[in-house]
Amino acid sequence: MTDDAQVERARGDAPDGVLVIGAGPTGLLLAAELSLAGIPVTLADKATERSGQSRALSLQPRSVEILHSRGLLQPLLDDAVDQVPAGHFAGLPVTLDYSSWDTRFPYQLGIPQARIEQHLENHLAARGIAVRRGLELTGLTQDAAGVEASFADGTTMRTGWLIGCDGGRSAVRKLTAIDFPGRDGRMSAVVADVVLDDQRAESSGRWQLPSLVPRDGAVLTLIPLGHGVHRVLFTGPEQQLLVREDPIGFDEVSEALTNWYGAKVVLREIRWASRFTDAVRQADRYRAGRVFLAGDAAHIHSPTGGQGMNLGLQDAFNLGWKLAAYLNGEAPEELLDSYHDERHPVAAAVLANTRAQGVLMIPDDDIACLRETFLDLLRIPEANHRLAGVISGLGIAYAPGDHPLIGRRMPDLELGDGTTVAGLLACGRPLLLELEGFAAARVLVRPDGYVAWATDDPEGQPDTDSSNASAVWSMASSSRSRTASSAAR
Numbered sequence: 507m508t509d510d511a512q513v514e515r516a517r518g519d520a521p522d523g524v525l526v527i528g529a530g531p532t533g534l535l536l537a538a539e540l541s542l543a544g545i546p547v548t549l550a551d552k553a554t555e556r557s558g559q560s561r562a563l564s565l566q567p568r569s570v571e572i573l574h575s576r577g578l579l580q581p582l583l584d585d586a587v588d589q590v591p592a593g594h595f596a597g598l599p600v601t602l603d604y605s606s607w608d609t610r611f612p613y614q615l616g617i618p619q620a621r622i623e624q625h626l627e628n629h630l631a632a633r634g635i636a637v638r639r640g641l642e643l644t645g646l647t648q649d650a651a652g653v654e655a656s657f658a659d660g661t662t663m664r665t666g667w668l669i670g671c672d673g674g675r676s677a678v679r680k681l682t683a684i685d686f687p688g689r690d691g692r693m694s695a696v697v698a699d700v701v702l703d704d705q706r707a708e709s710s711g712r713w714q715l716p717s718l719v720p721r722d723g724a725v726l727t728l729i730p731l732g733h734g735v736h737r738v739l740f741t742g743p744e745q746q747l748l749v750r751e752d753p754i755g756f757d758e759v760s761e762a763l764t765n766w767y768g769a770k771v772v773l774r775e776i777r778w779a780s781r782f783t784d785a786v787r788q789a790d791r792y793r794a795g796r797v798f799l800a801g802d803a804a805h806i807h808s809p810t811g812g813q814g815m816n817l818g819l820q821d822a823f824n825l826g827w828k829l830a831a832y833l834n835g836e837a838p839e840e841l842l843d844s845y846h847d848e849r850h851p852v853a854a855a856v857l858a859n860t861r862a863q864g865v866l867m868i869p870d871d872d873i874a875c876l877r878e879t880f881l882d883l884l885r886i887p888e889a890n891h892r893l894a895g896v897i898s899g900l901g902i903a904y905a906p907g908d909h910p911l912i913g914r915r916m917p918d919l920e921l922g923d924g925t926t927v928a929g930l931l932a933c934g935r936p937l938l939l940e941l942e943g944f945a946a947a948r949v950l951v952r953p954d955g956y957v958a959w960a961t962d963d964p965e966g967q968p969d970t971d972s973s974n975a976s977a978v979w980s981m982a983s984s985s986r987s988r989t990a991s992s993a994a995r
């Protein structure tokens with residue numbers, strides 16, 4: 507370990523401070539959550555400035571809900587490109603009906619990732635937290651009392667806890683020797699933001715869900731981003747012969763567009779382009795001592811269905827309040843392990859569904875029959891509802907309990923006088939709701955909006971052997987939390 511005199515302390519004294527590595531969507535939301543709970547947080551990123559590039563283009567309904575519950579949604583709504591009232595599975599032409607779920611936001615919010623990051627960064631800046639840029643993590647050691655991080659420019663920081671939100675090639679994951687089992691990509695594709703001459707009769711300028719049904723061994727989809735810019739994603743036989751580092755030339759994109767649309771669409775300019783694959787891997791543990799992983803650092807998969815950034819945001823929302831509660835002395839350390847226990851299966855399910863979608867997109871006659879079978883299933887409301895819950899994130903449920911609401915997300919009820927559940931969650935504290943006319947008489951809601959405990963007995967209390975519920979119960983009993991009594995609407 508470096509001599510203490512040379513070690514810069516991450517903001518706040520160890521062991522209470524948290525160093526977040528990576529200021530993508532996951533790291534930004536985690537830093538916001540920790541800071542909301544009064545935890546000293548430092549956010550470091552190797553990039554000297556934002557790239558302005560957006561891989562993700564939309565927020566799924568559950569992510570919209572969680573941002574709404576912290577009062578972070580309005581600037582995103584103001585800056586969104588579109589609202590798409592459905593989701594898709596493998597681009598099949600029967601869409602997923604998000605309105606079959608009880609939510610205020612039954613749509614994907616079309617907003618490029620770069621704008622989400624910018625708004626979250628603005629929010630942090632307003633709380634006095636600036637992203638420390640140009641800091642590339644290259645070394646990490648930990649002992650019983652803290653973590654020491656070293657950076658490429660020679661900076662070292664001592665902190666209590668460290669969270670790796672540093673993307674799919676995570677240095678944090680490698681430096682903590684956390685395994686990342688899975689497989690490499692089997693197909694390669696191109697994503698590019700382009701300027702076009704677009705003469706297609708059906709081109710409405712509105713966002714449409716991508717059609718990913720293969721034609722002549724290729725798949726292409728085009729999404730308008732506004733201001734004359736389109737997102738194009740494509741793959742075909744030629745892309746399978748190229749490696750990720752191969753440059754993407756004007757001719758490669760132009761040819762893909764012409765093969766798909768003929769002369770109706772002419773490429774004028776490429777703003778940025780990148781190759782991606784359907785590699786699928788997941789960290790086998792999300793915690794190593796005082797170090798956690800979240801977002802792409804913990805899981806990678808193909809972008810089909812638009813789920814990766816959403817997973818990362820929801821990892822952040824799950825870990826943030828737990829680590830803060832522990833550091834504030836409000837919860838036992840076991841609560842920290844529930845982060846892996848809850849989030850690992852959620853990401854494993856996303857990895858599985860993206861693999862299934864990948865199979866449905868293979869250009870093959872037998873797979874075409876499988877697509878037809880799947881389409882028939884998607885027309886059945888119950889099947890459609892279930893898959894809509896998977897892709898939107900609205901169907902996520904954690905460990906069940908002895909009441910059907912336990913583990914599920916709490917609906918955003920109106921509680922009278924303009925008060926809503928989401929509004930009461932804005933301060934990031936748990937809520938104890940005493941309700942009439944609802945599915946339970948008393949509901950204990952975690953800061954991330956999931957039900958920790960519920961009962962039909964107005965005098966009931968959670969079991970003390972349920973560590974998650976009893977930790978939230980004792981947090982809710984503190985003066986900083988709210989108890990609301992109301993007739994639910």
Ligand SMILES: Cc1cc2nc3c(=O)[nH]c(=O)nc-3n(C[C@H](O)[C@H](O)[C@H](O)COP(=O)(O)OP(=O)(O)OC[C@H]3O[C@@H](n4cnc5c(N)ncnc54)[C@H](O)[C@@H]3O)c2cc1C
Pocket residue numbers: 527528529530531532533550551552553561562563564619641642643644671672673674676677678697782800801802803809811812813814815816817818
């Ligand atoms: C083509 C494509 C389309 C996609 N579309 C969607 C979509 O529609 N919806 C969706 O939900 N998801 C989508 N995704 C996935 C989404 O982009 C990612 O899941 C998301 O960016 C993950 O966010 P993150 O914050 O975990 O990681 P990242 O966004 O990768 O951020 C990691 C940050 O860590 C920094 N960093 C890396 N290494 C270090 C280091 N050693 N030291 C310090 N800093 C470091 C990086 O500079 C970066 O800022 C798509 C992905 C692709 C490839």
